[in-house]
Amino acid sequence: MKFKPQHMQQVQQSLKQLGPARRPNIGADERAATIAAVASRLFLQYGYKGVSLESIIAESGGSYRDLYSAFGGKERLFETVLKRMCTEVLAPLKKALANPSLEALPLEEALTHVGHVVLTTILKPEAVAFHRLMVSEAPRIPEVAKFFFSHGPESANALLGSFLAKRVSKTGCALEDPHIAAAIFLDGLINNLQLKVLTGGRVSPAEVTLRVKHVVRLFLHGMLRFTEGK
Amino acid sequence: MKFKPQHMQQVQQSLKQLGPARRPNIGADERAATIAAVASRLFLQYGYKGVSLESIIAESGGSYRDLYSAFGGKERLFETVLKRMCTEVLAPLKKALANPSLEALPLEEALTHVGHVVLTTILKPEAVAFHRLMVSEAPRIPEVAKFFFSHGPESANALLGSFLAKRVSKTGCALEDPHIAAAIFLDGLINNLQLKVLTGGRVSPAEVTLRVKHVVRLFLHGMLRFTEGK
DNA sequence: CAACGATGGTAAGGTGCGTTACCATGCTTA
DNA sequence: TAAGCATGGTAACGCACCTTACCATCGTTG
Numbered sequence: 001m002k003f004k005p006q007h008m009q010q011v012q013q014s015l016k017q018l019g020p021a022r023r024p025n026i027g028a029d030e031r032a033a034t035i036a037a038v039a040s041r042l043f044l045q046y047g048y049k050g051v052s053l054e055s056i057i058a059e060s061g062g063s064y065r066d067l068y069s070a071f072g073g074k075e076r077l078f079e080t081v082l083k084r085m086c087t088e089v090l091a092p093l094k095k096a097l098a099n100p101s102l103e104a105l106p107l108e109e110a111l112t113h114v115g116h117v118v119l120t121t122i123l124k125p126e127a128v129a130f131h132r133l134m135v136s137e138a139p140r141i142p143e144v145a146k147f148f149f150s151h152g153p154e155s156a157n158a159l160l161g162s163f164l165a166k167r168v169s170k171t172g173c174a175l176e177d178p179h180i181a182a183a184i185f186l187d188g189l190i191n192n193l194q195l196k197v198l199t200g201g202r203v204s205p206a207e208v209t210l211r212v213k214h215v216v217r218l219f220l221h222g223m224l225r226f227t228e229g230k
Numbered sequence: 231m232k233f234k235p236q237h238m239q240q241v242q243q244s245l246k247q248l249g250p251a252r253r254p255n256i257g258a259d260e261r262a263a264t265i266a267a268v269a270s271r272l273f274l275q276y277g278y279k280g281v282s283l284e285s286i287i288a289e290s291g292g293s294y295r296d297l298y299s300a301f302g303g304k305e306r307l308f309e310t311v312l313k314r315m316c317t318e319v320l321a322p323l324k325k326a327l328a329n330p331s332l333e334a335l336p337l338e339e340a341l342t343h344v345g346h347v348v349l350t351t352i353l354k355p356e357a358v359a360f361h362r363l364m365v366s367e368a369p370r371i372p373e374v375a376k377f378f379f380s381h382g383p384e385s386a387n388a389l390l391g392s393f394l395a396k397r398v399s400k401t402g403c404a405l406e407d408p409h410i411a412a413a414i415f416l417d418g419l420i421n422n423l424q425l426k427v428l429t430g431g432r433v434s435p436a437e438v439t440l441r442v443k444h445v446v447r448l449f450l451h452g453m454l455r456f457t458e459g460k
Numbered sequence: 461c462a463a464c465g466a467t468g469g470t471a472a473g474g475t476g477c478g479t480t481a482c483c484a485t486g487c488t489t490a
Numbered sequence: 491t492a493a494g495c496a497t498g499g500t501a502a503c504g505c506a507c508c509t510t511a512c513c514a515t516c517g518t519t520g
Contacts, residue, residue, distance in 0.1 A: 028497085028498095047279075047366065049277075049279040049280070050279070052476075052477060052478085053477075053478065053479090054476090054477075054478095062498080062499090063498060063499045063500075064478090064479080064480085064498095064499080064500085065497080065498050065499065065500090066497095066498070066499090068479080068480085069497085069498090073478080073479080074477095074478065074479095131365075132365055132366065132368070134429070135361075135362055135365045135366065135425075135428050135429075136277065136362065136365065136366035138362070138428060138429050138430055139430075142430045145428075145429040145430050146429060146430055146431070148429060149425065149426060149429040149430075149431060153422060153425055153426075157422070164453075176444075177444065180440070180441070180444045181444070181448065181453050183422045184418040184444060184445055184448055185418075186421075186422070187417050187418050187419075187420065187421035187422050188414040188415075188417045188418040189417075190417065190421055191416075191417035191420055191421035192383060192387070192413045192416070192417050195365075195379065195383055196379060196383075198365050198368060198375075199364070199365075199368050199375040199376060199378060199379040200368055200369075200372045200375050200376055200379075201376070201379060210410070211410070214406075214407065214410045214411070214414065215414055218411065218414055218448075218449070218452070219448070219452065219453050220452055220453060221452040222448070222449065222450055222451040222452030223394075223411050223449050223450060258467085258468095282506075282507060282508085283507075283508065283509090284506090284507075284508095292468080292469085293468060293469045293470075294469080294470085294508090294509080294510085295467080295468050295469065295470090295510095296467095296468070296469090298509080298510085299467090299468090303508080303509080304507095304508070304509095
């Protein structure tokens with residue numbers, strides 16, 4: 001009410017300066033991007049039903065009209081935003097797993113590195129909030145949830161699995177099922193600590209390092225050789 | 231509106247038959263129990279904001295008055311119900327882990343048994359719904375969430391950890407940190423499959439069995455001995 | 461037997477929210 | 491320069507829902 005008029009005039013002036021060729025689109029796209037960004041943050045923090053369109057608009061500027069023109073409603077906005085988040089959140093994870101420099105490292109170091117990256121990525125507040133939101137709203141958006149699972153955890157398993165398969169065949173040590181082995185490795189890292197954070201607990205960097213160390217050891221040597229192999 | 235009058239008359243009659251000594255209390259407790267049961271089911275299915283008090287009452291019988299007399303509002307009802315669920319859902323898990331007959335079994339068989347029980351328990355639809363609800367609403371009920379984590383996953387880790395410690399000391403094979411080992415074992419079982427179900431996927435019993443087998447093997451022998459030890 | 465008190469059901473108050481219709485503003489074109 | 495059109499903001503509609511005040515009903519007691 002108070003600051004919107006001047007804000008709008010600024011936008012209109014910038015449009016004027018850009019010339020008459022494309023009158024509305026640039027402003028609209030920018031606005032849509034802003035709305036999406038604000039919506040992402042609020043949905044992550046408060047969940048689907050905890051966010052009102054009014055609160056989004058209050059922060060993004062613009063009005064209901066812009067939101068409905070760009071996204072067509074709350075449900076659609078939510079789907080769009082969440083699907084985008086899937087790729088964003090998982091990008092560093094994929095990058096780490098597909099990193100070709102891993103090939104040069106000894107297996108133990110490679111696994112330690114991967115484990116550390118995966119765990120710190122997964123435990124970041126944004127990633128935890130994203131996980132919470134995905135789990136909460138999966139029934140509302142089943143196709144997005146499937147997309148997340150196949151492009152997230154399953155993709156990570158596949159990448160690490162093929163890495164293991166290559167590595168193991170090189171060293172002459174066969175491996176029955178690299179995919180399952182990879183899944184167990186990643187799960188052994190993640191589950192407990194992620195759940196701890198999800199339920200409000202804290203995880204220190206030292207805890208992360210310790211966990212990675214143990215998982216790698218267990219993975220390589222088995223439990224019963226912990227002290228023997230030392 | 232249509233069937234409530236007769237329903238109420240039945241209740242009143244049953245109270246009459248029970249004598250004049252305790253007039254209201256039995257009916258009220260029963261009603262509270264029914265409300266809690268219905269609320270549990272609906273909250274599990276639709277989440278906190280997805281359930282209206284009206285929908286609870288419509289199924290449980292009684293009225294807003296009963297709900298407010300017994301629980302004092304929606305938030306309180308939710309907390310009460312969820313805290314009860316914590317112990318109910320986790321009971322079979324604890325039972326399996328504290329089962330003394332495990333002591334007699336060979337380690338591999340004991341782990342396989344525990345793994346199978348844990349996994350089938352965790353993957354049951356009610357348990358998955360409970361997990362979803364707990365993760366979703368943890369920020370709303372931080373103390374309940376902490377209660378869940380400490381009495382659920384952490385307790386399971388402790389039980390399995392002490393089992394491992396005893397077992398390992400008996401066989402002369404030392405183990406650096408039985409608690410972390412137990413956590414990794416349980417996490418390796420759970421995470422991926424639980425997340426798959428949470429995002430709408432299906433997990434077959436064969437998948438469960440396979441996973442347990444691999445985790446136990448990995449746990450006992452490490453990855454690199456999969457084929458050597460076979 | 462009558463009045464009082466408590467227990468339980470109903471309905472209305474008040475709020476928040478998603479959606480859409482309406483209106484103003486400014487650019488483009490004849 | 492004036493008219494038309496599209497774009498954007500406002501406000502109202504309708505709905506859902508938590509909460510509480512009010513009322514009826516029934517058992518108890520003087």
